[in-house]
Amino acid sequence: MKVSIGAKTVGTPTPLWVIGSYDEAGRANIMTAAWGGICCSEPPCVTVSLRKSRHSFESIIKREAFTVNIPNRAHIRETDFAGIVSGTDTDKFEQSGLTAVHSEVVDAPYVAEFPVIIECRLVKTVELGVHIQLIGQVMDIKADKAVLGENGMPDLIKMDTVTYDSGQRKYLGMGEKFADAFSVGKPQGQPDIGH
Amino acid sequence: MKVSIGAKTVGTPTPLWVIGSYDEAGRANIMTAAWGGICCSEPPCVTVSLRKSRHSFESIIKREAFTVNIPNRAHIRETDFAGIVSGTDTDKFEQSGLTAVHSEVVDAPYVAEFPVIIECRLVKTVELGVHIQLIGQVMDIKADKAVLGENGMPDLIKMDTVTYDSGQRKYLGMGEKFADAFSVGKPQGQPDIGH
Numbered sequence: 001m002k003v004s005i006g007a008k009t010v011g012t013p014t015p016l017w018v019i020g021s022y023d024e025a026g027r028a029n030i031m032t033a034a035w036g037g038i039c040c041s042e043p044p045c046v047t048v049s050l051r052k053s054r055h056s057f058e059s060i061i062k063r064e065a066f067t068v069n070i071p072n073r074a075h076i077r078e079t080d081f082a083g084i085v086s087g088t089d090t091d092k093f094e095q096s097g098l099t100a101v102h103s104e105v106v107d108a109p110y111v112a113e114f115p116v117i118i119e120c121r122l123v124k125t126v127e128l129g130v131h132i133q134l135i136g137q138v139m140d141i142k143a144d145k146a147v148l149g150e151n152g153m154p155d156l157i158k159m160d161t162v163t164y165d166s167g168q169r170k171y172l173g174m175g176e177k178f179a180d181a182f183s184v185g186k187p188q189g190q191p192d193i194g195h
Numbered sequence: 196m197k198v199s200i201g202a203k204t205v206g207t208p209t210p211l212w213v214i215g216s217y218d219e220a221g222r223a224n225i226m227t228a229a230w231g232g233i234c235c236s237e238p239p240c241v242t243v244s245l246r247k248s249r250h251s252f253e254s255i256i257k258r259e260a261f262t263v264n265i266p267n268r269a270h271i272r273e274t275d276f277a278g279i280v281s282g283t284d285t286d287k288f289e290q291s292g293l294t295a296v297h298s299e300v301v302d303a304p305y306v307a308e309f310p311v312i313i314e315c316r317l318v319k320t321v322e323l324g325v326h327i328q329l330i331g332q333v334m335d336i337k338a339d340k341a342v343l344g345e346n347g348m349p350d351l352i353k354m355d356t357v358t359y360d361s362g363q364r365k366y367l368g369m370g371e372k373f374a375d376a377f378s379v380g381k382p383q384g385q386p387d388i389g390h
Contacts, residue, residue: 185275
């Protein structure tokens with residue numbers, strides 16, 4: 001028997017992302033976001049939703065670029081901080097001690113200390129209500145060698161990355177890998193498929 | 196020093212969702228999706244991306260409704276199965292042993308056995324490439340009492356829910372809660388803020 005808990009934005013793990021952009025003055029800025037995810041395989045795209053009032057919003061619209069910086073547990077304080085203060089009156093890189101690196105692929109800065117960063121060109125915006133969706137085409141992903149699996153792709157466990165529980169307002173670490181996708185539920189004789 | 200790994204859809208935790216809908220024949224169907232997330236706080240909305248070729252796609256467009264069913268670890272086989280076979284020629288509820296319940300809020304079925312389900316009215320579609328984004332307004336969330344925290348909201352740990360690592364094609368459990376959001380990085384004297 002289930003209970004109704006109303007129309008809310010809870011009950012599912014979300015990513016914990018730090019979005020990088022340059023503001024009008026050319027200053028590197030970051031903000032934390034959890035309303036986002038992968039949204040297309042080809043072209044590879046991600047979506048992140050921002051309120052229009054956020055300092056980063058105009059920055060991303062004007063430069064048509066942003067980075068998605070995936071934090072690890074070691075940088076949870078800096079990540080949380082970037083979601084609390086506003087870039088309007090705070091240099092968040094300076095205050096947090098994080099290092100801004102200029103992307104050579106898009107007109108946005110990324111966070112040197114984070115294990116994986118996704119460089120995006122803004123390709124679409126979608127008005128939804130208090131949040132606007134920014135759709136970014138992934139131009140490149142850069143990762144610390146130490147967090148790559150044997151297949152050369154990032155490994156969330158090696159990254160020691162973080163999930164956000166919006167219902168409990170808590171940050172969670174990754175648990176253990178317990179099953180192979182496109183495999184554990186496969187009926188006998190069925191070929192592998194992709195997304 | 197970071198290495199470039201190209202334009203891909205890897206490096207971030209994604210949700211693992213099972214999307215419920217009725218097809219043209221009125222049959223309850225489910226499919227697994229990881230390209231999705233929360234995308235707006237007010238009105239509360241979620242986004243999930245599907246390929247047009249998926250059996251569920253036309254179903255959702257026609258009924259303008261879908262459910263997001265959040266699996267737990269105990270149902271990983273059924274969840275993986277629903278992403279491997281097609282509803283065109285398989286009754287996935289029957290084959291998996293899961294129970295379809297007709298939502299009283301939207302014209303779509305939900306999965307009785309999963310701890311949290313989100314009932315959505317389709318409000319927008321966005322063409323992105325091989326995937327189309329389906330934006331659903333959250334009309335209600337239903338949850339098993341046992342997975343609610345003291346604040347009455349779902350708790351991802353109690354749910355024993357799952358994240359997907361697309362780079363490694365693995366399912367991961369939730370790790371432990373290790374920090375409070377909007378708190379751990381708060382400068383002294385700063386008030387709490389929301390999303």
